[in-house]
Amino acid sequence: MGAMTDAALVLFSGGQDSTVCLAWALERYARVETVGFDYGQRHAVELEARVAVRTAIAERFPAWAARLGPDHMLDIRGFGQVGQSALTTERAIEIGEKGLPNTFVPGRNLVFFTYAAALADRRGLKALVGGMCETDFSGYPDCRRDTLDAMEAALNLGMAQDFRIETPLMRLTKADTWSLAKGLGGDPLVEIVRAESHTCYLGERGALHDWGHGCGTCPACELRAKGWEEWLAQGRPAIAS
Template sequence: MSASKPTKRSDNSLGALVLFSGGQDSTVCLAHALSRYAHVETVGFDYGQRHSVELECRARLLKEFADVFPDWAGKLGPDHMLDITGFGQIAETSLTGKSEIVMLDNGLPSTFVPGRNLVFFTYAAALAYRRDLPVLVGGMCETDYSGYPDCRNETLQAMERALQLGTEKDFQIDTPLMWLSKAETWALADRLGGQPLVDLIIEHSHTCYRGDHETRHDWGYGCGDCPACELRAKGYREWQASL
C-alpha cells in the first residue's frame, strides 16, 4: 500500500528506486516493484552495521533475480551502494555496535536506530532526483514489526510530503507491506514469483540481527531467537499452516 495518493500516471510508465537491504521484506518489495514499474533500480546503505552479511547477501540476490526471472531482468537497472557510516557512529545501537539486544525502558528494542529510515529516504530521494525515478519503494510495515516509529505509515506520509516540498518533485513513497502481517508477506512473495521467489528468499536473503547466515531453518538462515528471526519464523509457519 502506498503512503501517498495515487499518481496520475500509470504505474507501468514510472521508474522506481527500491531501498534494498538484502532482507526478506526488501526482497519482496523488489519483486513488487519489478512486477509494477517500467524501470527499477536499487539502493543499499552501509551505515556501519555490526555485520556485513546483509550487504553480501544483497549482491547475490540481485544476481539471482536476473537469472531466475528473465522477464524481470530487462527492467532491473543499476544498483547503488551509499556509504553513510558516519550516521552509524552518531546513532550507535545494537545494530551498529556490540551491545546485547534487549528491550529498553522506552519500550523499544535496542536494535532501533533513531532516524534511520528518515535518513535512508533522504539519501534515496537525492539519488532518485538525479536518476529521474519518482517512486521510492520501502519495506516498512507497522503490522508485524518491532515497534520502530520510523516504520509507521504516518511517519512515511509526512516524509513523502517533506520530500515533495524540499525538492519540488512529485515523489511517491510506495510501502507495499505496510498493512501486511509476516505471513501475508510470505503469501505475497508466492503470488509475485511463486516457489522460485520463496526459495530465493529462504536461501539468499538475510534478516537476522546477529548476522548468523550459517544456521539453516525451514524459513531461512538466522540465529532463531533475535526479534527479526522470531518474526520471520512465526510468519513463515502461519503462512504454511494456511496453505
C-alpha cells in the same frame, strides 16, 4: 535525464521484506533501480546478500532481469556512529526505556529516504519503494505510515518534487509477506527469499532453517520464523500481486 514516471528506486537491504518489495516493483515498473546503505551495521552480511538476491532474481526471472537497472551502494557509516544501537555496536539485544528494542537506530528510515530521494532526483525516478511495515514489526516509529506520509511531504516540499513513497508491505503480516512472494514469483521467488535474503540482526549465516538463515532468537529472526510457520499453517496461500 528526464523523469521516468514508469521507474522506481527500491530501498534494498537484501532482507526478506526488501526482496519482496523488489519483486513487487519489478512487476509494476518498466525500470527498477536499487539502493543500499552501509551504516556500519553489525549484520553487514546483508550487503553481500543484496548481490546474491539480485543475481538470483535476474537468473530465475528473465522478464524481471530486463527491467532491473543499476544498484547503488551509499556509505553513511558516519550516521551509524551517531545513531548507535545494538545494530551498530556489540551489545546484547534488549528492550530499552521507551519500550523499543535497542536495535532501533533513531531516524534510520528518515535518513534512508533522504539519501534515496537525493539519488532519485539525480536519476529521474519518482517512486521510492520501501519494505516498512506496521503490522508485524518491532515497534519502530519510523516504520509507520504516518511517519512516511510526513516524510514524503517534507521531501517534496524541500526538493520541489513529486515523489511517492510506496510501502506495499505496510498492512501485511509476515505470513502475508511470504504469501505475496508466492503470488509474485511462485516457489522460485519463495526459495530466493528463504535461502538468499538475510534478516538476522546478528549476521548469522550458519545453518539454513526452514525459514532461512539466522540465529533464530533475535527479534528479526523471530518475526520471520513466526511468519513462515503461520504461512505453512494456512496452506501456503498466494496473495495476488
